[in-house]
């Protein structure tokens with residue numbers, strides 16, 4: 001039996017040389033599922049074998065942003081300019097060797113920004129401490145894809161992130177897979193899907209040893225999306241690009257690069273000269289999609305002056321966690337006025353999702 005790495009290479013080769021058509025569709029789906037399973041196995045082995053200390057960063061503030069880019073594009077320079085941190089800056093690659101956190105206060109939000117060692121090709125396979133860097137990126141709320149005016153091959157960065165299960169600017173697949181203890185695999189489609197068939201889905205699940213499950217596919221997913229739904233370690237993060245060293249290129253060259261990176265809505269800056277930093281701060285804030293929540297103590301007026309800033313999708317339980325360590329344990333119910341309530345003063349539980357402008361009263365045991 002060839003080892004896992006060899007099997008991965010063979011499967012990659014076979015996928016590459018098989019052209020996709022109606023006849024090969026089923027076979028390719030299987031190969032892709034096999035490849036995803038093999039990669040998971042390889043990953044498990046590596047982490048079991050020790051393989052270096054991970055970075056540990058204490059999360060702080062209302063949200064966390066990761067600076068991801070090749071070495072020397074100016075990540076540390078940006079961090080020093082927009083936060084209170086001091087991260088070493090130098091003209092050689094791999095100046096930053098660990099995670100340096102900084103705090104940016106903006107419009108009432110405390111935003112933690114993480115400066116990271118540069119990412120290079122094969123980082124997802126461990127090059128240049130790539131694994132450790134990527135594991136920090138996974139925990140962020142937003143990715144800032146940094147390039148400079150010379151180096152714009154952003155696809156290398158994206159491939160490394162993708163290879164480690166990070167999906168950028170992509171919605172989570174609208175596919176539910178509920179495991180059962182018996183009954184085989186039941187597949188249903190709620191929208192037409194010319195790409196996947198019941199047979200495809202069943203055999204791809206079998207590759208992951210799932211033989212009993214209810215699968216509901218609510219989008220026109222392809223094999224890759226199905227694999228993402230089956231594999232549990234995927235994260236879905238928003239991102240935008242930042243082009244640095246504006247001062248070293250002509251306006252024309254910058255425009256060209258902006259067009260090329262248009263999918264990532266680039267912001268062009270010169271960290272060293274301090275150009276474009278306001279736009280960068282604005283964009284970071286906007287992309288984090290903060291939700292403002294106003295607190296109303298029981299029987300008193302709401303404090304409409306100082307909102308609590310929570311992340312989009314935050315629940316009432318999440319608000320409790322932000323207020324006090326053990327509030328959630330004592331939580332009984334909450335009352336909500338505003339956009340997320342069906343009527344003013346609606347009683348809700350800890351799972352209720354907050355919306356921008358909500359007023360909340362939390363009722364807890366003493």
Ligand SMILES: Nc1nc2c(ncn2[C@@H]2O[C@H](COP(=O)(O)OP(=O)(O)OP(=O)(O)O)[C@@H](O)[C@H]2O)c(=O)[nH]1
Nearest residue numbers: 071072073074075076077090094095096118271272
């Ligand atoms: N001209 C110019 N140089 C810059 C700018 N920003 C950073 N630099 C220079 O680029 C070099 C690398 O900057 P760093 O901030 O250390 O880059 P980094 O991305 O943190 O690099 P690593 O930590 O090695 O990954 C330094 O010599 C900086 O002075 C800029 O806006 N314009």
Ligand SMILES: [Mg+2]
Nearest residue numbers: 075076095096
């Ligand atoms: Mg650095």
